Amino acid sequence: PDGPKAQRGDIELRHVSFRYCGADTDALSDVNMHIRQGDKICIVGHNGAGKTTLVKLLMRLYDVTDGELSVAGRDIREYNLESYRNCCGAVFQDYRQMSLTVAENVLGRPYRPEDEEAVVSALRKAGLWEKVSHTEKGIHSIVTREFDSEGLVLSGGEAQKLAIASLYARDCSLVILDEPSSALDPIAEHEMYENMRKACENRTMIFISHRLSSAVTADRVFLMEGGTVAESGTHAELMRQDGKYAALFRMQAQNYTDTVNEGGTVYA
Numbered sequence: 001p002d003g004p005k006a007q008r009g010d011i012e013l014r015h016v017s018f019r020y021c022g023a024d025t026d027a028l029s030d031v032n033m034h035i036r037q038g039d040k041i042c043i044v045g046h047n048g049a050g051k052t053t054l055v056k057l058l059m060r061l062y063d064v065t066d067g068e069l070s071v072a073g074r075d076i077r078e079y080n081l082e083s084y085r086n087c088c089g090a091v092f093q094d095y096r097q098m099s100l101t102v103a104e105n106v107l108g109r110p111y112r113p114e115d116e117e118a119v120v121s122a123l124r125k126a127g128l129w130e131k132v133s134h135t136e137k138g139i140h141s142i143v144t145r146e147f148d149s150e151g152l153v154l155s156g157g158e159a160q161k162l163a164i165a166s167l168y169a170r171d172c173s174l175v176i177l178d179e180p181s182s183a184l185d186p187i188a189e190h191e192m193y194e195n196m197r198k199a200c201e202n203r204t205m206i207f208i209s210h211r212l213s214s215a216v217t218a219d220r221v222f223l224m225e226g227g228t229v230a231e232s233g234t235h236a237e238l239m240r241q242d243g244k245y246a247a248l249f250r251m252q253a254q255n256y257t258d259t260v261n262e263g264g265t266v267y268a
Helices: 051-058 081-086 102-107 113-126 129-133 156-168 186-199 235-241 244-261
Strands: 011-018 028-035 040-044 066-071 088-092 174-178 204-208 220-225 228-233
Touching: 011 051, 028 051, 028 228, 040 051, 051 088, 051 174, 051 204, 081 088, 088 156, 102 113, 102 156, 113 129, 113 156, 186 204, 220 235, 220 244, 228 235, 228 244, 235 244
Parallel strands: 040 204, 040 220, 088 174, 174 204
Antiparallel strands: 011 028, 011 066, 220 228
16 A cells, blocks of 8 residues: 555556466466557457457556556555556446446546536547437436436447546546447447547557547557457557568458448447
8 A cells, every 4th residue: 555656657468467366377478568658558359368468558557567667767566555556547348337427437437517628528528428418407417217217318329438537627647448449330439549548648548449530649559369469569560570460451441341231220
């Protein structure tokens, strides 16, 4: 519980490995990364490549088995744990709504009257304000009907927008998005990432996505495979390398092209 307050700064992983308790092999092995403060980073790779394990280490939900993970030049294990976690904001694809008010879901704590502007602003940025504003109780509507027969029922995409609104409402220096757009169509996904980039202008943003189109504008892309970093660079650099990332990107792009040629709706 003791330790200095967490600081904003570059994130560095040096020869990081991690093995889950009881496992026979490492989930991550000899991972090296340097993420500059404020960068927008995309992590891609097949299922089981270690992407989610990596971001859980970044949030210090687990500690590394070997190597060092540092922020602002200090091993994150030296920081006060509560202070460090308060610097992190995350939305995972298995996000669950709480049967509390919309405002409490956004804030992650009890609502205070002075919070109204921040909550409404966060909902607008997340693209959920129109839905909430048309309800009788607005931001004080209970989410789900578990405890309120007139509670607000959200679709999968709307629930993820509610989770994303919570990031807008918090002053966290590290934002992690682990497949937050899995319930969104490509157009809504593009709008979400553009809004997140604007809102996170001075924050470090790390997003995991299976849709490689979201990696095009990232400052840096890390392709993970078998628990380690197989390739890294900007989208343009990786395309010029013509390696595994380029092959995956062209494969997905071909799926879009085939769908258009068949005259169907473009969703991939």
